[in-house]
Amino acid sequence: MASGLRRFLNSVKENMSCESYNKLIESLGYIDDKASLEKQAQYINDAISLLENTQAKKALINALQSCGTMCISNSIVETAKKLYQEAEDVNAFLQLMNEQQIGGGHLHLRNGRIIVEYHTCYCEIPKQVEKMSPVYCYCSAGWCERLFSSVFNKPVTVNKIDTILNGNDRCVFEVVYENEAME
Numbered sequence: 001m002a003s004g005l006r007r008f009l010n011s012v013k014e015n016m017s018c019e020s021y022n023k024l025i026e027s028l029g030y031i032d033d034k035a036s037l038e039k040q041a042q043y044i045n046d047a048i049s050l051l052e053n054t055q056a057k058k059a060l061i062n063a064l065q066s067c068g069t070m071c072i073s074n075s076i077v078e079t080a081k082k083l084y085q086e087a088e089d090v091n092a093f094l095q096l097m098n099e100q101q102i103g104g105g106h107l108h109l110r111n112g113r114i115i116v117e118y119h120t121c122y123c124e125i126p127k128q129v130e131k132m133s134p135v136y137c138y139c140s141a142g143w144c145e146r147l148f149s150s151v152f153n154k155p156v157t158v159n160k161i162d163t164i165l166n167g168n169d170r171c172v173f174e175v176v177y178e179n180e181a182m183e
Helices: 004-015 018-028 037-052 057-071 074-086 090-099 134-152
Strands: 108-110 113-118 157-162 171-176
Touching: 004 018, 004 037, 004 057, 018 037, 037 057, 037 134, 057 134, 074 090, 074 134, 090 108, 113 134, 134 157, 134 171
Parallel strands: none
Antiparallel strands: 108 113, 113 171, 157 171
16 A cells, blocks of 8 residues: 555645646655655645645645545455445444444434544544644545445545544544435
8 A cells, every 4th residue: 555645645646736736846845755754744734734725725625535535445445345234224334333443433323424433533644743734634534435435335425524633622524425225
């Protein structure tokens, strides 16, 4: 699996204009994949800071979500699919996921939507930087998007509600899905 830095840069390159990507490289230079995790995290945070205050913020969010879809392992997705097949309904599925600690272990339904709560930040990148941009958390939204769209075999929308990087005591994401088969 590619490093977080490589996934991030590939996602930026694929989701943003060549001009934005080139400006980023021109401003920050290149960083070796073998750089320490701390240096890679700082580079990612610097890149986000550079890009989030431009008209390219939506493209940056898309890039981070895309990065998150590549971060989740295939084995987690396959395990979740098996749990879904075993479950009698969405509540039972979420309970099985919680028992396996997939998705933070605090999944539940609220108003017909799946709420994903992390009581700790599971990503190593933000832990390396003193003040990581909360925009980075769109990566986790992408992680959730791939998980649930793969399980339900249809697109889902993931909304970032609040995060630890925003100062909250937990990360909260909302998964909007249509699941007639198990309602």
